[in-house]
Amino acid sequence: MISRRGAAFSTRRMTQGLVLLGGIALAFMTAWVVLFAKLLEADRAMDTRVREDAMWAVFQADRHAHTLLHLSELAIRTQDTALHDDLVRAYDILYSRATLLEGGAFVIDLRGTNELGELARSTARLVHDLADQIDALTPGGEEYFSALRSLHPTFEHIRARNADLVLKTNHAMNLLRVEERAERRYIADRLGASGGLLVLAFLGIGAILALQVMHLRRAHRRMAHLQERSRRQAMRARAASQAKSTFLATMSHEIRTPLNGIIATTELLGMSEMRPDQARRVTTIRDSGQLLLDVINDVLDLSKLDSVGLEFTTEAVSLPGIADLIRSAFETRAEATGIVLDVSLPPFDVETDPKRLRQVIVNLVGNALKFTRAGQVTLSGRLLGPDLMRIEVTDTGIGIAEEDQKLIFEEFRQIDGSYARQFGGTGLGLAISRRIVKALGGEVGVESTVGIGSTFWFELPVRILGPASAEPVPISAAISVTEAPGPETAALRVLVVEDNAINREILVDLLEHLGHRACVATNGLEAVARVDEGGLDVILMDMQMPVMSGTDAAREIRAQGYTLPIIAVTANASAEDRKMCAEAGMNDFLSKPIAMDRLVDVLRAIAPRDAAVVTDHPRGSACAPDTMAGRAQRAECGAGSVSQQFRDLSATLGHARVSGLLQRFEASLSESRRKLCDALASADTAALDTELHTLKGAALTLGLEASGRRAESLRAQSVSVEAVQMMLDHMRDELTAARAHLACEVACQTLAG
Amino acid sequence: MTRLKSLALKLTAWMFALALSAPLVAAETLSSPAGAPVLEISGAITHTNDGALARFDMDMLDALPQRETVTATPWHEGVQSFTGPQIADLLDLVGAEGKTLRVVAINDYAIEIPVADMHENPVILASRQNDAPMSVRDKGPLFVIYPFDENPDLFNELYFSRSVWQVKAIEVHP
Numbered sequence: 001m002i003s004r005r006g007a008a009f010s011t012r013r014m015t016q017g018l019v020l021l022g023g024i025a026l027a028f029m030t031a032w033v034v035l036f037a038k039l040l041e042a043d044r045a046m047d048t049r050v051r052e053d054a055m056w057a058v059f060q061a062d063r064h065a066h067t068l069l070h071l072s073e074l075a076i077r078t079q080d081t082a083l084h085d086d087l088v089r090a091y092d093i094l095y096s097r098a099t100l101l102e103g104g105a106f107v108i109d110l111r112g113t114n115e116l117g118e119l120a121r122s123t124a125r126l127v128h129d130l131a132d133q134i135d136a137l138t139p140g141g142e143e144y145f146s147a148l149r150s151l152h153p154t155f156e157h158i159r160a161r162n163a164d165l166v167l168k169t170n171h172a173m174n175l176l177r178v179e180e181r182a183e184r185r186y187i188a189d190r191l192g193a194s195g196g197l198l199v200l201a202f203l204g205i206g207a208i209l210a211l212q213v214m215h216l217r218r219a220h221r222r223m224a225h226l227q228e229r230s231r232r233q234a235m236r237a238r239a240a241s242q243a244k245s246t247f248l249a250t251m252s253h254e255i256r257t258p259l260n261g262i263i264a265t266t267e268l269l270g271m272s273e274m275r276p277d278q279a280r281r282v283t284t285i286r287d288s289g290q291l292l293l294d295v296i297n298d299v300l301d302l303s304k305l306d307s308v309g310l311e312f313t314t315e316a317v318s319l320p321g322i323a324d325l326i327r328s329a330f331e332t333r334a335e336a337t338g339i340v341l342d343v344s345l346p347p348f349d350v351e352t353d354p355k356r357l358r359q360v361i362v363n364l365v366g367n368a369l370k371f372t373r374a375g376q377v378t379l380s381g382r383l384l385g386p387d388l389m390r391i392e393v394t395d396t397g398i399g400i401a402e403e404d405q406k407l408i409f410e411e412f413r414q415i416d417g418s419y420a421r422q423f424g425g426t427g428l429g430l431a432i433s434r435r436i437v438k439a440l441g442g443e444v445g446v447e448s449t450v451g452i453g454s455t456f457w458f459e460l461p462v463r464i465l466g467p468a469s470a471e472p473v474p475i476s477a478a479i480s481v482t483e484a485p486g487p488e489t490a491a492l493r494v495l496v497v498e499d500n501a502i503n504r505e506i507l508v509d510l511l512e513h514l515g516h517r518a519c520v521a522t523n524g525l526e527a528v529a530r531v532d533e534g535g536l537d538v539i540l541m542d543m544q545m546p547v548m549s550g551t552d553a554a555r556e557i558r559a560q561g562y563t564l565p566i567i568a569v570t571a572n573a574s575a576e577d578r579k580m581c582a583e584a585g586m587n588d589f590l591s592k593p594i595a596m597d598r599l600v601d602v603l604r605a606i607a608p609r610d611a612a613v614v615t616d617h618p619r620g621s622a623c624a625p626d627t628m629a630g631r632a633q634r635a636e637c638g639a640g641s642v643s644q645q646f647r648d649l650s651a652t653l654g655h656a657r658v659s660g661l662l663q664r665f666e667a668s669l670s671e672s673r674r675k676l677c678d679a680l681a682s683a684d685t686a687a688l689d690t691e692l693h694t695l696k697g698a699a700l701t702l703g704l705e706a707s708g709r710r711a712e713s714l715r716a717q718s719v720s721v722e723a724v725q726m727m728l729d730h731m732r733d734e735l736t737a738a739r740a741h742l743a744c745e746v747a748c749q750t751l752a753g
Numbered sequence: 754m755t756r757l758k759s760l761a762l763k764l765t766a767w768m769f770a771l772a773l774s775a776p777l778v779a780a781e782t783l784s785s786p787a788g789a790p791v792l793e794i795s796g797a798i799t800h801t802n803d804g805a806l807a808r809f810d811m812d813m814l815d816a817l818p819q820r821e822t823v824t825a826t827p828w829h830e831g832v833q834s835f836t837g838p839q840i841a842d843l844l845d846l847v848g849a850e851g852k853t854l855r856v857v858a859i860n861d862y863a864i865e866i867p868v869a870d871m872h873e874n875p876v877i878l879a880s881r882q883n884d885a886p887m888s889v890r891d892k893g894p895l896f897v898i899y900p901f902d903e904n905p906d907l908f909n910e911l912y913f914s915r916s917v918w919q920v921k922a923i924e925v926h927p
Binding site for chain 1 (some may be wrong): 919
């Protein structure tokens with residue numbers, strides 16, 4: 001800040017300096033021009049003053065005065081009249097010279113009123129005055145010589161004055177020369193001085209300009225630096241925010257898992273014989289747990305929106321289908337509180353994002369039920385035009401004050417802490433809903449009167465496809481409020497296409513557990529061949545496989561004219577992947593690791609259409625007979641230490657089988673340890689990586705998520721024997737916890753039985 | 754006798770005619786001055802009338818084509834009118850073949866003037882100032898006059914020094 005002000009100051013000072021120096025330079029330039037003009041003028045004046053040489057004129061006059069004097073002397077001395085003509089000639093010439101002294105134009109003005117002028121004029125007059133006497137001279141006789149003698153002193157006088165004039169003119173000439181030289185030097189000196197100063201001023205201007213350019217450059221560099229720094233800061237902030245969102249999502253997930261355990265266990269506990277006060281407390285625990293789960297689900301949703309962003313898919317959605325779903329999801333809850341739930345949506349199929357539409361409606365209906373003590377919650381909808389749909393959820397709840405109506409859609413905003421205490425929830429559901437609706441290009445709002453009720457509404461742009469089809473459009477996406485799988489479906493013949501043996505085995509086990517029949521293929525090409533053999537209802541297709549990928553296989557199968565459903569199974573669940581699958585002709589989408597309820601949903605959606613007689617399975621079926629019982633155990637013994645995947649696995653495959661798998665995994669750990677230590681000893685990083693990868697895969701498949709992550713984290717760094725030992729120790733710990741959980745589940749089952 | 758007289762008459766007439774026609778046909782000879790000579794030209798000349806010299810009286814000079822030069826000079830007040838023959842014509846008349854003239858004044862002042870000057874400018878040997886003859890006292894009788902007013906380039910000390918007055922002789926140097 002200080003430096004910037006300093007820079008601004010110095011820039012201002014520099015500008016002032018520049019103006020000042022510019023002014024000075026201009027002044028000097030003007031002075032220079034003026035002086036030069038003066039010099040030119042002086043020169044021109046000298047030109048126009050071009051005159052005869054006064055010194056010459058005076059000297060010539062003196063010479064002729066001398067000649068006259070000399071001739072006069074000679075004539076008088078020799079008494080020779082023959083000299084008369086010469087004498088007159090000498091006088092005539094002197095006369096013409098005298099005239100010149102009087103009227104000639106000289107550098108030194110002899111016509112002036114100064115002493116020199118006076119002298120010149122009187123001398124000239126003296127010569128001229130002699131003219132009559134000279135003309136009167138007649139050579140011959142004594143008279144002539146006496147006249148000459150009488151003239152002689154005048155001649156001497158003229159000569160003397162002329163000599164004086166020579167000396168004085170010479171002196172004046174010298175003075176003039178000195179004066180002229182001095183004047184010229186004066187002008188030349190000033191010209192030189194102002195020229196020098198001009199050069200100095202220009203140098204100053206140049207220096208200041210250079211300084212200014214330097215300053216500008218420095219400022220530019222500083223600005224670029226600041227820009228770069230703020231860009232980096234923004235990037236860091238974004239990354240930090242992203243990391244937080246991801247962390248939040250992970251944490252929420254981690255919290256939800258044990259919470260599910262708590263709720264399920266509490267429900268089990270509630271079924272046992274208890275004193276009334278104990279039963280009341282158990283109910284409180286369960287309700288609190290449910291509230292906490294709702295909160296966690298909201299946070300999870302929001303953080304997912306934050307970290308992943310909103311991805312949309314548009315599909316045909318049957319509005320009556322959605323109404324059915326809402327009805328079945330909330331019926332029990334409404335009945336429990338004595339609220340009338342009235343659900344009716346117009347009988348149309350529209351094109352929109354089914355999952356998001358359901359999510360918003362579920363949020364609004366759930367919200368309405370939460371804040372309504374008695375009365376009615378109505379879900380209704382209507383089409384406002386060919387491409388606009390309005391959905392309304394009206395309740396007879398506590399209502400919202402007008403000033404709070406805008407706030408309730410904002411994130412992390414509770415209109416009043418007491419609401420939360422009284423009714424629970426984060427209020428994030430509304431914020432999430434608003435985000436979704438806005439992102440879909442719609443509007444959301446509320447009309448409410450305190451004490452009477454509220455109407456939450458939203459309008460979405462949709463494409464109306466026509467009247468609802470008799471059969472509901474398959475609803476494939478999971479809904480967070482779906483609490484249990486629906487009714488059993490007919491047995492299906494399923495082809496599992498998967499290159500990984502363990503994954504394949506688990507998937508087959510799951511399918512058989514659900515009462516379906518499974519056969520397998522290890523790559524796309526085998527799958528295509530197996531489809532040709534016939535007798536299949538559905539294909540679960542892995543995406544990445546050797547020989548032929550899942551998408552290529554799907555394309556090939558479709559090209560051969562088969563229409564049986566193909567479900568993609570992939571670790572990548574992006575919209576881009578979904579689009580690729582749809583383009584390859586696949587019908588639906590399962591993400592890894594496969595959640596039981598998702599699998600149930602997907603197969604249920606297929607079952608009504610493709611219900612068929614169970615035929616012989618090529619591999620033979622090892623179907624577990626008590627599927628219902630197996631599934632009922634789901635998540636009832638939720639200890640905090642095990643993952644959803646593990647619990648799904650144990651619920652599906654049975655405790656005995658999972659226990660066996662755990663034992664096999666534990667037995668393989670000592671072998672892994674040996675291999676890892678060998679790899680470390682020989683510094684074989686490739687072998688190390690391969691072994692860690694294998695360990696990770698095995699652990700994750702078994703639902704030992706912490707172990708899997710540890711193995712993965714070791715891959716990213718240089719490891720020591722201690723680190724390997726620590727990892728293996730942790731794996732054993734997790735194994736122990738998983739075993740304890742299994743034991744618990746067995747105990748619970750016994751209790752329930 | 755009468756024959757002899759008529760012969761003598763004829764002869765005289767012929768000689769007279771010859772004398773008259775001589776300057777017209779070829780200036781091999783130059784007429785001699787009848788009055789007092791005011792100018793003598795010597796040196797590299799082919800036409801003379803007194804041994805190696807060509808002498809001129811005022812009439813002879815007046816007989817040449819006259820030019821009037823009106824100009825100011827450093828030696829007179831105000832603009833003056835000068836009249837006289839062009840020196841170039843004078844040089845042609847005496848068959849001068851030289852590069853330089855040495856002009857000498859009565860007071861023995863002398864200066865060398867390139868002949869080229871005479872061809873580049875109508876320089877006259879003035880014998881009249883304001884239509885009156887010039888006495889020695891008035892810097893006469895002959896005065897070399899450059900046309901200063903017609904050609905301002907001449908108005909400087911070099912041409913002032915060549916403006917000889919009281920001219921009495923011209924020497925033609927090769």
